[in-house]
Amino acid sequence: MKLWLFGIYGIVGTTAIAGNKAIEKGISEKTGLVSELPDFEGLANFSPLSFDEIGGHDIRNIESNLYEELFKHWEENQHFDYRILKQLKEDLEKIKAKKGTALNCGEGVLEELKPIESLENENLSLEEIVDKLEKDLLEFKDEETVAINVASTEPTIEYDENIHGNIENFEKAIKENKKEKFTASMLYAYVCLKNKIPYANFTPSIGSNIQALKQLAEENNVPHAGNDGKTGETLVKTTLAPMFAYRNLKVLGWMGYNILGDLDGKVLAHKENKESKIVSKDKVIGKILGYYPYTITEINFFPSLKDNKTAFDFIHYEGFLGTKMKFYFTWDAIDAIVAAPLVIDIARFLNFAKKKGQKGVIKELAFFFKSPMETDIYNTHTQYQMLVEWFNKLKNEG
Numbered sequence: 001m002k003l004w005l006f007g008i009y010g011i012v013g014t015t016a017i018a019g020n021k022a023i024e025k026g027i028s029e030k031t032g033l034v035s036e037l038p039d040f041e042g043l044a045n046f047s048p049l050s051f052d053e054i055g056g057h058d059i060r061n062i063e064s065n066l067y068e069e070l071f072k073h074w075e076e077n078q079h080f081d082y083r084i085l086k087q088l089k090e091d092l093e094k095i096k097a098k099k100g101t102a103l104n105c106g107e108g109v110l111e112e113l114k115p116i117e118s119l120e121n122e123n124l125s126l127e128e129i130v131d132k133l134e135k136d137l138l139e140f141k142d143e144e145t146v147a148i149n150v151a152s153t154e155p156t157i158e159y160d161e162n163i164h165g166n167i168e169n170f171e172k173a174i175k176e177n178k179k180e181k182f183t184a185s186m187l188y189a190y191v192c193l194k195n196k197i198p199y200a201n202f203t204p205s206i207g208s209n210i211q212a213l214k215q216l217a218e219e220n221n222v223p224h225a226g227n228d229g230k231t232g233e234t235l236v237k238t239t240l241a242p243m244f245a246y247r248n249l250k251v252l253g254w255m256g257y258n259i260l261g262d263l264d265g266k267v268l269a270h271k272e273n274k275e276s277k278i279v280s281k282d283k284v285i286g287k288i289l290g291y292y293p294y295t296i297t298e299i300n301f302f303p304s305l306k307d308n309k310t311a312f313d314f315i316h317y318e319g320f321l322g323t324k325m326k327f328y329f330t331w332d333a334i335d336a337i338v339a340a341p342l343v344i345d346i347a348r349f350l351n352f353a354k355k356k357g358q359k360g361v362i363k364e365l366a367f368f369f370k371s372p373m374e375t376d377i378y379n380t381h382t383q384y385q386m387l388v389e390w391f392n393k394l395k396n397e398g
Ligand SMILES: NC(=O)c1ccc[n+]([C@@H]2O[C@H](COP(=O)([O-])OP(=O)(O)OC[C@H]3O[C@@H](n4cnc5c(N)ncnc54)[C@H](O)[C@@H]3O)[C@@H](O)[C@H]2O)c1
Pocket: 006, 007, 008, 009, 010, 011, 012, 013, 057, 058, 059, 060, 100, 101, 102, 103, 105, 109, 113, 150, 151, 152, 153, 184, 185, 202, 203, 204, 228, 229, 230, 231, 232, 263, 264, 267, 335, 336, 338, 339
């Protein structure tokens, strides 16, 4: 099984690959991997834990290699034991990114990441960009290749039914070079689904979440999933909110204040790049409770924290006899460490889905996402049950 990452030189991408190699070499435990739980026994018969080959696109430092890029993140964050990193040097040096596209990625990406190398791609026509991305993927892919978007969060663009509503118009707009209607994540998702490569979107960017690409996935019998990995504060929120619901406690207000540093934090400090992330984090409470209490969801850049993400949540709720009470929690985690194993899990489950003939949006993977597609189930407990049942049903099918 092969893995392709869009945004491969980021901290999530590099950490996922390092973790995968470390487990393969027997120098790290499998802690954090959902796909290794006893509930998913037998998954390895369809999707092995380690990847045969890894590749990806990025928009900066193209002449570099995965070890150098991981080492820069490590120097900043020291997010795992250096002895592990040292033992992976030779394997990781062999992995090199291909030049992707930064089309309509917003000021956050342009200013903070300065993707000078990929900008020459931006002078190409849409058709030429697609051809180039496609060529990279076709050179790499085999029958068991899965692609995941772990690139920086892009701004949203307005949904245009005439272009995004069906695949014929979408492809026509590519030919007509209507660049303002496309973002990098949409083009990446398009080349994957067109070439029958299962695709997942770990970010809140648009990715495959438009009608045209959903249609393409159905027509080409290819599974896809997204959006935005559920790894931290939202994971706690969607696990805790059901408690208030089960006990018939009325949530009056929920405030979540997130601070983080690092590249992701820098990019998200730009309003247009931050917007989709806020929407993704904010709406989950109402979806679980069935009503929409007052919410505040904030994300702010806090440079010295680096990849350490801290979230402060305050919940005001009402109990018996109308008495008002309060609940507070603090989530303090290393962002890449909680995200990286999910990248491996999602790749394995998507490959399993393809092997079992599943196509279109795999809503049973909702457990992994803040804004799951094609489902209104946001409750983590229900999502987990859904995943286990789906896996066991398919596992036992011919
Ligand atoms: N816990 C988590 O860390 C978590 C949870 C959910 C979602 N996410 C999302 O995952 C993504 C990656 O997070 P990160 O912390 O690794 O960020 P990062 O800034 O370290 O890495 C992003 C990488 O994407 C590259 N990139 C940017 N635009 C690109 C494009 N158009 N094409 C190809 N590459 C591009 C950058 O050069 C960089 O190497 C972000 O969108 C983040 O919001 C992270």
